Amino acid sequence: MKVIRTPRSVDLAITSRCNLRCAYCSHFGSAGDVDQDLATEEWLRFFEELSDCAVMQVILEGGEPICRQDLRQLIHGIVRNRMRFTILSNGTLITDEMAAFVAETGRCDGVQVSIDGSMPATHDACRGNGNFERTMDGIMSLSKHGVSVSVRVTIHRRNVKDLEGVARLLLEEVGLHSFSTNAASFMGLCRQHSEQVQLTMEERALAMKTLLRLRKKYNGRISATAGPLAEGKIWMEMEEARREGRPNIPGRGYLTGCGGPLNTLAVRADGVMVPCQQMSHIELGRINRDDLREVWQNHAELRRIRERRDIALSDFEFCQGCDYIPYCTGNCPALAYTLLGEENHPSPDACLRRFLEEGGRLPEEELLAC
Amino acid sequence: MPENDMPIANPLVVLREEFDDWAVLFDPDTGNAFGLNPTGVFVWKCLDGNRTVEDILNTLQANCEDVPKEAEQHLNDFILNLSEQGLVGYEIRKD
Numbered sequence: 068m069k070v071i072r073t074p075r076s077v078d079l080a081i082t083s084r085c086n087l088r089c090a091y092c093s094h095f096g097s098a099g100d101v102d103q104d105l106a107t108e109e110w111l112r113f114f115e116e117l118s119d120c121a122v123m124q125v126i127l128e129g130g131e132p133i134c135r136q137d138l139r140q141l142i143h144g145i146v147r148n149r150m151r152f153t154i155l156s157n158g159t160l161i162t163d164e165m166a167a168f169v170a171e172t173g174r175c176d177g178v179q180v181s182i183d184g185s186m187p188a189t190h191d192a193c194r195g196n197g198n199f200e201r202t203m204d205g206i207m208s209l210s211k212h213g214v215s216v217s218v219r220v221t222i223h224r225r226n227v228k229d230l231e232g233v234a235r236l237l238l239e240e241v242g243l244h245s246f247s248t249n250a251a252s253f254m255g256l257c258r259q260h261s262e263q264v265q266l267t268m269e270e271r272a273l274a275m276k277t278l279l280r281l282r283k284k285y286n287g288r289i290s291a292t293a294g295p296l297a298e299g300k301i302w303m304e305m306e307e308a309r310r311e312g313r314p315n316i317p318g319r320g321y322l323t324g325c326g327g328p329l330n331t332l333a334v335r336a337d338g339v340m341v342p343c344q345q346m347s348h349i350e351l352g353r354i355n356r357d358d359l360r361e362v363w364q365n366h367a368e369l370r371r372i373r374e375r376r377d378i379a380l381s382d383f384e385f386c387q388g389c390d391y392i393p394y395c396t397g398n399c400p401a402l403a404y405t406l407l408g409e410e411n412h413p414s415p416d417a418c419l420r421r422f423l424e425e426g427g428r429l430p431e432e433e434l435l436a437c
Numbered sequence: 438m439p440e441n442d443m444p445i446a447n448p449l450v451v452l453r454e455e456f457d458d459w460a461v462l463f464d465p466d467t468g469n470a471f472g473l474n475p476t477g478v479f480v481w482k483c484l485d486g487n488r489t490v491e492d493i494l495n496t497l498q499a500n501c502e503d504v505p506k507e508a509e510q511h512l513n514d515f516i517l518n519l520s521e522q523g524l525v526g527y528e529i530r531k532d
Contacts, residue, residue, distance in 0.1 A: 123451065149450075151465050151468055
Protein backbone atom coordinates (compact mmCIF):
# COMPACT_ATOMS: atom_id res chain seq x y z
CA MET A 68 0.00 0.00 0.00
CA LYS A 69 1.31 3.42 -0.97
CA VAL A 70 1.56 5.79 1.97
CA ILE A 71 2.59 9.43 1.98
CA ARG A 72 6.09 9.95 3.32
CA THR A 73 5.04 11.70 6.53
CA PRO A 74 1.66 12.51 8.13
CA ARG A 75 -0.05 15.66 6.90
CA SER A 76 -1.36 16.44 10.37
CA VAL A 77 -0.90 15.21 13.92
CA ASP A 78 -3.37 15.07 16.81
CA LEU A 79 -1.61 15.93 20.03
CA ALA A 80 -3.16 15.30 23.44
CA ILE A 81 -1.01 17.93 25.11
CA THR A 82 -2.55 17.17 28.47
CA SER A 83 -4.45 14.36 30.09
CA ARG A 84 -6.06 16.80 32.52
CA CYS A 85 -9.47 18.41 32.17
CA ASN A 86 -11.50 20.74 34.36
CA LEU A 87 -14.66 18.76 33.48
CA ARG A 88 -15.69 15.13 33.77
CA CYS A 89 -18.34 14.75 31.07
CA ALA A 90 -20.32 11.57 31.53
CA TYR A 91 -19.51 10.29 28.04
CA CYS A 92 -15.90 11.50 27.75
CA SER A 93 -13.93 9.24 25.41
CA HIS A 94 -10.63 10.22 27.05
CA PHE A 95 -10.97 9.39 30.72
CA GLY A 96 -10.90 5.67 31.33
CA SER A 97 -9.18 5.02 27.98
CA ALA A 98 -5.55 4.06 27.38
CA GLY A 99 -4.94 7.74 26.64
CA ASP A 100 -5.81 8.65 30.23
CA VAL A 101 -2.21 8.77 31.41
CA ASP A 102 -0.76 10.03 34.70
CA GLN A 103 1.75 12.55 33.50
CA ASP A 104 1.87 15.29 30.90
CA LEU A 105 5.03 15.85 28.89
CA ALA A 106 7.22 18.83 29.77
CA THR A 107 7.14 21.93 27.58
CA GLU A 108 10.62 21.24 26.22
CA GLU A 109 9.61 17.79 25.03
CA TRP A 110 6.76 19.17 22.93
CA LEU A 111 8.91 22.00 21.58
CA ARG A 112 11.58 19.52 20.53
CA PHE A 113 8.96 17.35 18.83
CA PHE A 114 7.59 20.36 16.91
CA GLU A 115 11.03 20.67 15.30
CA GLU A 116 10.79 17.08 14.10
CA LEU A 117 7.28 17.75 12.80
CA SER A 118 8.66 20.70 10.85
CA ASP A 119 11.45 18.52 9.41
CA CYS A 120 8.74 16.08 8.33
CA ALA A 121 6.76 18.90 6.66
CA VAL A 122 3.70 18.30 8.81
CA MET A 123 1.25 21.08 8.01
CA GLN A 124 -1.27 21.02 10.81
CA VAL A 125 -1.33 20.26 14.51
CA ILE A 126 -4.54 19.55 16.39
CA LEU A 127 -4.24 20.38 20.06
CA GLU A 128 -6.51 18.37 22.27
CA GLY A 129 -6.56 16.61 25.60
CA GLY A 130 -8.03 16.39 28.14
CA GLU A 131 -8.62 20.07 27.90
CA PRO A 132 -5.68 21.73 26.12
CA ILE A 133 -6.34 25.10 27.73
CA CYS A 134 -5.53 23.53 31.12
CA ARG A 135 -1.87 23.79 30.15
CA GLN A 136 -0.24 26.85 31.66
CA ASP A 137 2.37 26.85 28.90
CA LEU A 138 -0.16 26.74 26.04
CA ARG A 139 1.07 30.04 24.61
CA GLN A 140 4.64 28.79 24.61
CA LEU A 141 3.55 25.64 22.80
CA ILE A 142 1.60 27.62 20.21
CA HIS A 143 4.63 29.86 19.64
CA GLY A 144 6.58 26.65 19.00
CA ILE A 145 4.06 25.51 16.42
CA VAL A 146 4.14 28.88 14.65
CA ARG A 147 7.93 28.97 14.72
CA ASN A 148 8.01 25.57 13.06
CA ARG A 149 5.87 26.61 10.10
CA MET A 150 2.65 24.84 11.02
CA ARG A 151 -0.98 25.78 11.55
CA PHE A 152 -3.08 24.60 14.46
CA THR A 153 -6.60 23.80 15.60
CA ILE A 154 -7.74 23.54 19.22
CA LEU A 155 -10.39 21.12 20.46
CA SER A 156 -11.81 22.57 23.68
CA ASN A 157 -14.75 22.39 26.02
CA GLY A 158 -14.75 26.18 25.80
CA THR A 159 -15.08 26.88 29.51
CA LEU A 160 -11.53 28.22 30.01
CA ILE A 161 -11.36 30.46 26.94
CA THR A 162 -10.86 34.00 28.16
CA ASP A 163 -10.86 37.18 26.15
CA GLU A 164 -7.06 37.31 26.47
CA MET A 165 -6.66 33.73 25.24
CA ALA A 166 -8.96 34.39 22.28
CA ALA A 167 -6.98 37.54 21.41
CA PHE A 168 -3.71 35.62 21.59
CA VAL A 169 -4.99 32.82 19.35
CA ALA A 170 -6.22 35.38 16.81
CA GLU A 171 -2.92 37.26 16.80
CA THR A 172 -0.94 34.17 15.82
CA GLY A 173 -2.65 34.23 12.41
CA ARG A 174 -2.12 30.46 12.25
CA CYS A 175 -5.24 29.11 13.89
CA ASP A 176 -7.55 27.18 11.58
CA GLY A 177 -10.21 27.20 14.25
CA VAL A 178 -11.27 26.29 17.73
CA GLN A 179 -13.76 23.48 18.05
CA VAL A 180 -15.97 23.97 21.08
CA SER A 181 -18.46 21.50 22.50
CA ILE A 182 -22.06 22.61 22.96
CA ASP A 183 -24.61 19.95 23.78
CA GLY A 184 -27.78 21.91 24.42
CA SER A 185 -29.65 25.15 23.82
CA MET A 186 -29.90 25.77 27.56
CA PRO A 187 -28.11 24.91 30.79
CA ALA A 188 -30.43 21.97 31.58
CA THR A 189 -29.48 20.02 28.46
CA HIS A 190 -25.86 21.16 28.06
CA ASP A 191 -24.94 20.76 31.71
CA ALA A 192 -26.72 17.40 32.11
CA CYS A 193 -23.57 15.52 31.14
CA ARG A 194 -21.02 18.32 31.51
CA GLY A 195 -21.67 19.77 34.95
CA ASN A 196 -23.51 22.80 36.28
CA GLY A 197 -22.53 26.27 35.11
CA ASN A 198 -20.70 25.07 32.03
CA PHE A 199 -23.27 26.15 29.45
CA GLU A 200 -22.74 29.81 30.38
CA ARG A 201 -18.96 29.43 30.55
CA THR A 202 -18.84 27.74 27.15
CA MET A 203 -21.07 30.35 25.53
CA ASP A 204 -18.80 33.07 26.95
CA GLY A 205 -15.84 31.26 25.40
CA ILE A 206 -17.54 31.14 22.01
CA MET A 207 -18.37 34.84 22.20
CA SER A 208 -14.76 35.72 23.05
CA LEU A 209 -13.47 33.72 20.10
CA SER A 210 -16.02 35.27 17.75
CA LYS A 211 -15.23 38.76 19.01
CA HIS A 212 -11.59 38.29 18.02
CA GLY A 213 -12.41 36.75 14.65
CA VAL A 214 -11.26 33.24 15.50
CA SER A 215 -13.11 30.63 13.47
CA VAL A 216 -15.35 28.65 15.84
CA SER A 217 -16.71 25.25 14.98
CA VAL A 218 -19.17 23.73 17.38
CA ARG A 219 -19.50 19.99 17.94
CA VAL A 220 -22.74 18.73 19.46
CA THR A 221 -22.54 15.34 21.13
CA ILE A 222 -25.97 13.76 21.18
CA HIS A 223 -27.04 11.75 24.21
CA ARG A 224 -30.23 10.76 26.02
CA ARG A 225 -30.56 14.11 27.83
CA ASN A 226 -30.34 16.39 24.79
CA VAL A 227 -31.88 14.31 22.01
CA LYS A 228 -35.15 16.24 22.27
CA ASP A 229 -33.37 19.63 22.27
CA LEU A 230 -31.81 19.42 18.80
CA GLU A 231 -34.20 21.94 17.27
CA GLY A 232 -33.27 24.38 20.04
CA VAL A 233 -29.56 23.74 19.52
CA ALA A 234 -29.84 24.47 15.81
CA ARG A 235 -31.78 27.69 16.51
CA LEU A 236 -29.26 28.82 19.12
CA LEU A 237 -26.14 28.13 17.06
CA LEU A 238 -27.29 29.02 13.56
CA GLU A 239 -29.77 31.83 14.26
CA GLU A 240 -28.89 33.45 17.59
CA VAL A 241 -25.10 32.98 17.65
CA GLY A 242 -24.91 33.14 13.85
CA LEU A 243 -22.43 30.34 13.25
CA HIS A 244 -21.98 29.31 9.65
CA SER A 245 -22.48 25.66 10.59
CA PHE A 246 -22.05 23.05 13.30
CA SER A 247 -21.37 19.33 13.42
CA THR A 248 -22.78 16.47 15.46
CA ASN A 249 -21.78 13.09 16.75
CA ALA A 250 -23.11 10.87 19.53
CA ALA A 251 -21.93 9.52 22.86
CA SER A 252 -20.04 6.36 21.86
CA PHE A 253 -19.04 3.30 23.85
CA MET A 254 -15.58 4.60 24.77
CA GLY A 255 -13.92 5.96 27.89
CA LEU A 256 -16.30 7.10 30.63
CA CYS A 257 -19.29 6.38 28.40
CA ARG A 258 -18.69 2.69 29.01
CA GLN A 259 -19.50 3.25 32.69
CA HIS A 260 -22.55 5.41 31.99
CA SER A 261 -23.84 3.78 28.86
CA GLU A 262 -27.40 3.31 30.13
CA GLN A 263 -27.68 6.97 31.12
CA VAL A 264 -26.10 8.58 28.07
CA GLN A 265 -26.17 6.37 24.99
CA LEU A 266 -29.17 6.68 22.73
CA THR A 267 -31.64 3.82 22.65
CA MET A 268 -32.65 2.51 19.25
CA GLU A 269 -35.80 4.67 19.30
CA GLU A 270 -33.85 7.79 20.30
CA ARG A 271 -31.29 7.10 17.63
CA ALA A 272 -34.01 6.93 14.98
CA LEU A 273 -35.53 10.13 16.38
CA ALA A 274 -32.15 11.93 16.31
CA MET A 275 -31.55 10.75 12.75
CA LYS A 276 -34.89 12.03 11.54
CA THR A 277 -34.67 15.31 13.45
CA LEU A 278 -31.15 16.07 12.26
CA LEU A 279 -31.94 15.27 8.63
CA ARG A 280 -34.96 17.55 8.84
CA LEU A 281 -32.93 20.35 10.44
CA ARG A 282 -30.14 19.91 7.93
CA LYS A 283 -32.66 20.44 5.17
CA LYS A 284 -34.25 23.38 6.93
CA TYR A 285 -30.86 25.08 7.40
CA ASN A 286 -29.57 24.30 3.89
CA GLY A 287 -26.89 21.82 4.86
CA ARG A 288 -25.40 23.86 7.68
CA ILE A 289 -25.40 20.80 9.95
CA SER A 290 -22.83 18.09 9.26
CA ALA A 291 -21.49 14.89 10.77
CA THR A 292 -18.84 12.27 10.21
CA ALA A 293 -20.22 10.04 12.98
CA GLY A 294 -23.39 9.71 15.01
CA PRO A 295 -27.05 9.72 13.94
CA LEU A 296 -26.82 12.28 11.14
CA ALA A 297 -23.90 10.51 9.44
CA GLU A 298 -25.55 7.14 9.98
CA GLY A 299 -28.85 8.41 8.60
CA LYS A 300 -27.23 9.62 5.40
CA ILE A 301 -25.06 6.53 4.89
CA TRP A 302 -27.76 4.02 5.78
CA MET A 303 -30.33 5.64 3.50
CA GLU A 304 -27.81 5.57 0.67
CA MET A 305 -27.13 1.87 1.40
CA GLU A 306 -30.82 1.06 1.45
CA GLU A 307 -31.35 2.87 -1.86
CA ALA A 308 -28.48 0.93 -3.45
CA ARG A 309 -29.89 -2.38 -2.16
CA ARG A 310 -33.38 -1.56 -3.39
CA GLU A 311 -32.10 -0.64 -6.85
CA GLY A 312 -30.03 -3.83 -6.98
CA ARG A 313 -26.78 -1.96 -7.59
CA PRO A 314 -23.78 -4.33 -7.58
CA ASN A 315 -21.91 -2.14 -5.10
CA ILE A 316 -21.01 1.37 -4.00
CA PRO A 317 -17.41 2.15 -5.02
CA GLY A 318 -14.98 1.75 -2.12
CA ARG A 319 -17.46 -0.22 -0.03
CA GLY A 320 -17.69 -3.90 0.83
CA TYR A 321 -14.40 -3.73 2.71
CA LEU A 322 -13.25 -2.23 6.01
CA THR A 323 -12.86 1.22 4.46
CA GLY A 324 -14.67 3.16 7.17
CA CYS A 325 -11.59 5.01 8.41
CA GLY A 326 -8.89 6.74 6.37
CA GLY A 327 -7.32 8.47 9.35
CA PRO A 328 -4.11 6.42 9.62
CA LEU A 329 -3.33 7.27 5.99
CA ASN A 330 -3.00 10.97 6.77
CA THR A 331 -2.72 11.52 10.48
CA LEU A 332 -0.85 10.29 13.51
CA ALA A 333 -1.67 10.99 17.15
CA VAL A 334 0.37 11.42 20.30
CA ARG A 335 -0.88 10.78 23.83
CA ALA A 336 -0.19 13.19 26.66
CA ASP A 337 2.72 11.03 27.81
CA GLY A 338 4.42 11.25 24.40
CA VAL A 339 3.47 7.83 23.09
CA MET A 340 2.61 7.80 19.40
CA VAL A 341 -0.67 6.05 18.55
CA PRO A 342 -2.74 5.68 15.34
CA CYS A 343 -5.47 7.95 16.72
CA GLN A 344 -6.58 9.15 20.16
CA GLN A 345 -9.46 6.69 20.07
CA MET A 346 -7.02 3.83 19.50
CA SER A 347 -4.55 4.96 22.14
CA HIS A 348 -3.96 1.38 23.30
CA ILE A 349 -1.86 0.74 20.16
CA GLU A 350 1.55 2.09 21.13
CA LEU A 351 3.81 2.86 18.17
CA GLY A 352 6.78 4.46 19.89
CA ARG A 353 7.74 7.52 21.89
CA ILE A 354 8.35 11.02 20.55
CA ASN A 355 11.93 12.33 20.70
CA ARG A 356 13.15 8.76 21.08
CA ASP A 357 11.72 7.02 18.02
CA ASP A 358 11.97 8.49 14.55
CA LEU A 359 8.60 9.78 13.35
CA ARG A 360 9.25 8.95 9.68
CA GLU A 361 10.30 5.42 10.56
CA VAL A 362 7.22 4.85 12.72
CA TRP A 363 4.92 6.33 10.08
CA GLN A 364 6.32 4.35 7.18
CA ASN A 365 7.23 1.02 8.74
CA HIS A 366 5.50 0.29 12.03
CA ALA A 367 3.81 -3.11 11.77
CA GLU A 368 0.79 -2.08 13.84
CA LEU A 369 0.14 0.99 11.73
CA ARG A 370 0.43 -1.14 8.63
CA ARG A 371 -2.04 -3.61 10.12
CA ILE A 372 -4.58 -0.83 10.71
CA ARG A 373 -4.06 0.62 7.23
CA GLU A 374 -4.42 -2.77 5.58
CA ARG A 375 -7.86 -3.25 7.07
CA ARG A 376 -9.02 -1.58 3.87
CA ASP A 377 -8.17 -4.81 2.05
CA ILE A 378 -10.31 -6.99 4.33
CA ALA A 379 -13.64 -7.94 2.75
CA LEU A 380 -16.73 -7.69 4.93
CA SER A 381 -17.81 -11.03 3.47
CA ASP A 382 -14.93 -12.61 5.41
CA PHE A 383 -16.66 -11.92 8.72
CA GLU A 384 -19.07 -14.29 10.41
CA PHE A 385 -20.79 -11.15 11.73
CA CYS A 386 -21.71 -10.08 8.18
CA GLN A 387 -22.82 -13.43 6.79
CA GLY A 388 -26.12 -13.25 4.95
CA CYS A 389 -26.25 -9.46 5.00
CA ASP A 390 -27.69 -7.79 1.90
CA TYR A 391 -25.82 -4.57 2.65
CA ILE A 392 -22.25 -5.94 2.36
CA PRO A 393 -21.45 -4.31 -1.05
CA TYR A 394 -22.58 -0.91 0.28
CA CYS A 395 -21.08 -0.97 3.79
CA THR A 396 -17.70 0.23 5.16
CA GLY A 397 -17.64 -1.50 8.55
CA ASN A 398 -17.28 1.94 10.13
CA CYS A 399 -14.98 2.95 13.00
CA PRO A 400 -12.13 0.61 14.03
CA ALA A 401 -11.86 2.23 17.47
CA LEU A 402 -15.48 1.45 18.23
CA ALA A 403 -15.03 -2.09 16.94
CA TYR A 404 -12.18 -2.40 19.43
CA THR A 405 -14.07 -1.08 22.45
CA LEU A 406 -17.06 -3.30 21.65
CA LEU A 407 -15.26 -6.47 20.53
CA GLY A 408 -11.57 -6.09 21.39
CA GLU A 409 -10.61 -6.17 17.72
CA GLU A 410 -9.94 -3.17 15.46
CA ASN A 411 -10.02 -5.08 12.19
CA HIS A 412 -13.68 -6.00 12.43
CA PRO A 413 -16.88 -4.19 11.42
CA SER A 414 -18.28 -2.09 14.24
CA PRO A 415 -21.52 -3.71 15.46
CA ASP A 416 -22.72 -0.28 16.56
CA ALA A 417 -22.80 0.92 12.96
CA CYS A 418 -24.61 -2.10 11.54
CA LEU A 419 -27.68 -1.18 9.51
CA ARG A 420 -28.98 -4.75 9.46
CA ARG A 421 -28.86 -4.90 13.26
CA PHE A 422 -30.55 -1.50 13.55
CA LEU A 423 -33.43 -2.68 11.37
CA GLU A 424 -33.69 -6.06 13.06
CA GLU A 425 -34.06 -4.31 16.41
CA GLY A 426 -37.00 -2.33 15.08
CA GLY A 427 -35.18 0.79 13.87
CA ARG A 428 -36.74 2.68 10.97
CA LEU A 429 -34.91 4.86 8.46
CA PRO A 430 -36.25 8.38 7.87
CA GLU A 431 -38.25 9.30 4.77
CA GLU A 432 -36.10 9.62 1.65
CA GLU A 433 -37.08 13.20 0.91
CA LEU A 434 -35.17 14.28 4.01
CA LEU A 435 -31.93 13.27 2.31
CA ALA A 436 -32.24 15.99 -0.33
CA CYS A 437 -30.72 19.24 0.80
CA MET B 438 16.90 49.66 -3.70
CA PRO B 439 16.82 47.33 -6.71
CA GLU B 440 16.18 43.62 -6.46
CA ASN B 441 18.72 41.13 -7.73
CA ASP B 442 17.73 38.65 -10.45
CA MET B 443 18.19 35.48 -8.44
CA PRO B 444 14.88 34.16 -7.16
CA ILE B 445 14.79 32.75 -3.66
CA ALA B 446 12.17 30.49 -2.10
CA ASN B 447 10.24 32.01 0.78
CA PRO B 448 11.84 30.25 3.76
CA LEU B 449 8.51 30.10 5.55
CA VAL B 450 6.97 27.93 2.84
CA VAL B 451 6.96 24.19 3.47
CA LEU B 452 7.77 21.74 0.69
CA ARG B 453 5.85 18.52 1.29
CA GLU B 454 7.06 15.77 -0.99
CA GLU B 455 4.31 13.23 -1.45
CA PHE B 456 4.13 10.31 -3.89
CA ASP B 457 6.41 9.75 -6.89
CA ASP B 458 8.27 13.06 -6.51
CA TRP B 459 5.11 15.14 -6.70
CA ALA B 460 4.83 17.71 -3.93
CA VAL B 461 2.84 20.45 -2.28
CA LEU B 462 4.06 23.88 -1.28
CA PHE B 463 2.30 24.91 1.89
CA ASP B 464 2.14 28.49 3.09
CA PRO B 465 1.41 28.31 6.84
CA ASP B 466 0.46 31.96 7.01
CA THR B 467 -2.40 31.62 4.55
CA GLY B 468 -3.03 27.88 4.72
CA ASN B 469 -2.82 27.80 0.92
CA ALA B 470 -1.29 24.82 -0.84
CA PHE B 471 0.25 24.78 -4.31
CA GLY B 472 0.79 21.51 -6.18
CA LEU B 473 4.12 20.78 -7.88
CA ASN B 474 5.01 18.17 -10.47
CA PRO B 475 8.48 16.59 -10.32
CA THR B 476 9.97 19.31 -12.55
CA GLY B 477 8.45 21.95 -10.30
CA VAL B 478 10.03 20.26 -7.29
CA PHE B 479 13.39 20.26 -9.05
CA VAL B 480 13.09 23.97 -9.83
CA TRP B 481 11.90 24.79 -6.32
CA LYS B 482 15.04 23.22 -4.89
CA CYS B 483 17.11 25.46 -7.16
CA LEU B 484 15.52 28.65 -5.83
CA ASP B 485 18.33 29.32 -3.38
CA GLY B 486 18.98 32.98 -4.19
CA ASN B 487 22.32 32.13 -5.80
CA ARG B 488 21.13 31.34 -9.33
CA THR B 489 19.48 33.33 -12.07
CA VAL B 490 16.63 31.88 -14.07
CA GLU B 491 19.14 31.19 -16.82
CA ASP B 492 21.33 29.26 -14.35
CA ILE B 493 18.31 27.24 -13.28
CA LEU B 494 17.42 26.49 -16.89
CA ASN B 495 20.96 25.29 -17.51
CA THR B 496 20.80 23.07 -14.43
CA LEU B 497 17.48 21.68 -15.61
CA GLN B 498 18.86 20.93 -19.07
CA ALA B 499 21.93 19.29 -17.57
CA ASN B 500 19.89 17.04 -15.32
CA CYS B 501 16.79 16.18 -17.31
CA GLU B 502 16.22 14.51 -20.64
CA ASP B 503 14.10 15.94 -23.45
CA VAL B 504 13.78 19.45 -22.08
CA PRO B 505 11.53 21.22 -24.62
CA LYS B 506 12.51 24.45 -26.27
CA GLU B 507 9.64 26.24 -24.55
CA ALA B 508 11.20 25.41 -21.17
CA GLU B 509 12.60 28.90 -20.66
CA GLN B 510 9.18 30.47 -21.06
CA HIS B 511 7.60 27.82 -18.81
CA LEU B 512 10.26 28.42 -16.20
CA ASN B 513 9.73 32.18 -16.26
CA ASP B 514 5.95 31.73 -16.00
CA PHE B 515 6.33 29.26 -13.18
CA ILE B 516 8.59 31.53 -11.13
CA LEU B 517 6.37 34.53 -11.83
CA ASN B 518 3.36 32.53 -10.64
CA LEU B 519 5.17 31.53 -7.44
CA SER B 520 6.26 35.12 -6.94
CA GLU B 521 2.71 36.43 -7.32
CA GLN B 522 1.61 34.05 -4.61
CA GLY B 523 4.33 35.14 -2.22
CA LEU B 524 6.14 31.82 -2.42
CA VAL B 525 9.24 33.26 -4.07
CA GLY B 526 11.01 36.61 -3.76
CA TYR B 527 14.19 38.43 -4.67
CA GLU B 528 16.77 39.74 -2.28
CA ILE B 529 17.31 43.49 -2.24
CA ARG B 530 20.71 44.43 -3.60
CA LYS B 531 22.77 46.69 -1.36
CA ASP B 532 24.20 49.10 -3.95
